Amino acid sequence: MQEQTIQQRLLNDFQRDFPLMPRPYAEIAGRLGVTEDEVLIALRELTEDQTISRIGAIIPPNTAGASLLAALAVPPAQLGEIAEWVSSLPEVNHNYEREHRFNLWFVVNASHAEHLDDVLRHIEHRAGLPVLRLPLLEEFHIDLGFPLEFSGFS
Amino acid sequence: MNLIRLEELFADPRDLALFHALQEGLPLLARPYAALGERAGYTEDEVIARLEAWRTSGLIKRLGVIVRHRRLGYLANAMVVWDVPDTEVRRVAAELCQRSFVTLCYRRPRRGPDWPYNLFCMIHGQDRNRVESQVRQLIDDCGMASWPTATLFSSRCFKQRGARYIPENRMVSSVRHGQYA
Numbered sequence: 001m002q003e004q005t006i007q008q009r010l011l012n013d014f015q016r017d018f019p020l021m022p023r024p025y026a027e028i029a030g031r032l033g034v035t036e037d038e039v040l041i042a043l044r045e046l047t048e049d050q051t052i053s054r055i056g057a058i059i060p061p062n063t064a065g066a067s068l069l070a071a072l073a074v075p076p077a078q079l080g081e082i083a084e085w086v087s088s089l090p091e092v093n094h095n096y097e098r099e100h101r102f103n104l105w106f107v108v109n110a111s112h113a114e115h116l117d118d119v120l121r122h123i124e125h126r127a128g129l130p131v132l133r134l135p136l137l138e139e140f141h142i143d144l145g146f147p148l149e150f151s152g153f154s
Numbered sequence: 155m156n157l158i159r160l161e162e163l164f165a166d167p168r169d170l171a172l173f174h175a176l177q178e179g180l181p182l183l184a185r186p187y188a189a190l191g192e193r194a195g196y197t198e199d200e201v202i203a204r205l206e207a208w209r210t211s212g213l214i215k216r217l218g219v220i221v222r223h224r225r226l227g228y229l230a231n232a233m234v235v236w237d238v239p240d241t242e243v244r245r246v247a248a249e250l251c252q253r254s255f256v257t258l259c260y261r262r263p264r265r266g267p268d269w270p271y272n273l274f275c276m277i278h279g280q281d282r283n284r285v286e287s288q289v290r291q292l293i294d295d296c297g298m299a300s301w302p303t304a305t306l307f308s309s310r311c312f313k314q315r316g317a318r319y320i321p322e323n324r325m326v327s328s329v330r331h332g333q334y335a
Contacts (some may be wrong), residue, residue, distance in 0.1 A: 014218050016217070018217045053179075054180070094313060104273065
C-alpha cells in the first residue's frame with residue numbers, strides 16, 4: 001500500500017478521539033513523527049483550502065437544542081435565489097440541491113423547538129412554499145467519521 | 155422529540171459559553187483548550203475535564219477533524235429513502251448499517267403521498283455509477299425490492315458547516331430588526 005502523506009493521515013486518523021491534553025497537536029505530531037509546528041501548518045492549510053471544515057465536536061441531533069431536516073419543492077427558475085437566502089440564515093447549516101421534485105434540502109438548528117418553528121414559518125412565508133418537515137425519530141448508525149479512500153486522489 | 159433547551163442542559167453558564175466556543179472549532183494554536191477556556195471562564199484543565207465528561211456522556215458523539223467530503227472528490231452524495239413497514243424498519247436499518255459505504259441511517263416521519271418515505275440512509279462516493287450499484291446491492295441484500303424508494307443525488311452544495319445553536323434572543327432581535335423580513 002502506498003504510504004500516506006501527513007495531510008492524508010491528519011484527515012483520516014484524527015476524525016474521532018481527538019487528544020484531550022494540553023498540547024494535542026504535539027501529541028499528534030509525536031504519532032506522525034513530525035513536529036508540532038508541521039501539524040499546525042498542515043491543519044491551517046487544510047482549513048484554508050476548505051478541505052477541513054474545522055476540528056470540532058459532532059453533537060447528536062436534538063440532544064442540545066432542536067434540529068430538523070427540511071425540504072422545499074422550488075420551481076427551477078427560482079432555485080438559485082431561494083437557495084441563496086436560505087443559506088444566509090444563521091440557523092441553516094447544510095443546504096443542498098438534490099435531484100427530486102423536492103429539490104432544496106437543508107438542516108435547521110435552533111436553541112429550542114419554538115425557535116425552530118419560527119425559522120421554518122419564516123422560510124415558508126418568504127418562499128411562499130410549504131416546508132417538508134422531517135425531524136429525526138431514530139438514529140441507527142453511529143457516526144464514526146468518514147473513512148477516506150485516497151487511491152486516484154492526489 | 156425530546157427537546158432540551160441549551161440553558162437547561164448547561165446549568166453553569168460557563169458550560170454554555172464553552173459549548174458555543176467549541177462550535178466554531180478548536181483553535182489551531184499550541185494550547186487550544188486554554189484558548190477555549192479563556193472565552194468560557196474555565197482553566198485549561200477544566201476545559202479538558204468538561205470535554206471528557208461530555209464525550210463520556212454522549213453529548214459529544216465525536217471530537218476530531220471534520221472533513222468536507224466534496225473537497226476530497228466525494229461528489230456522488232446520495233440520500234436513499236424507502237417506505238419500509240414499521241415492523242421491519244429496525245431489522246432493515248441494522249442490515250444497512252453493516253455496510254461500510256452507508257455513512258448515516260435515520261428513521262423520519264412519512265408526510266403523506268408527497269413524501270411516503272420513513273427510512274433514510276446516506277452514501278458518499280466518488281463515482282455515481284458505483285453509488286448506484288451500491289444502492290442496488292443494498293436492495294437485493296436486505297430484501298427491499300418491494301418497497302417504494304427514491305435516490306436523491308445532491309447536485310449543488312449551497313452551504314455546509316457545523317451546527318450552530320443560535321441563542322433565542324439573537325434570533326428574536328434580528329427578526330425585530332428586519333434581518334428576516
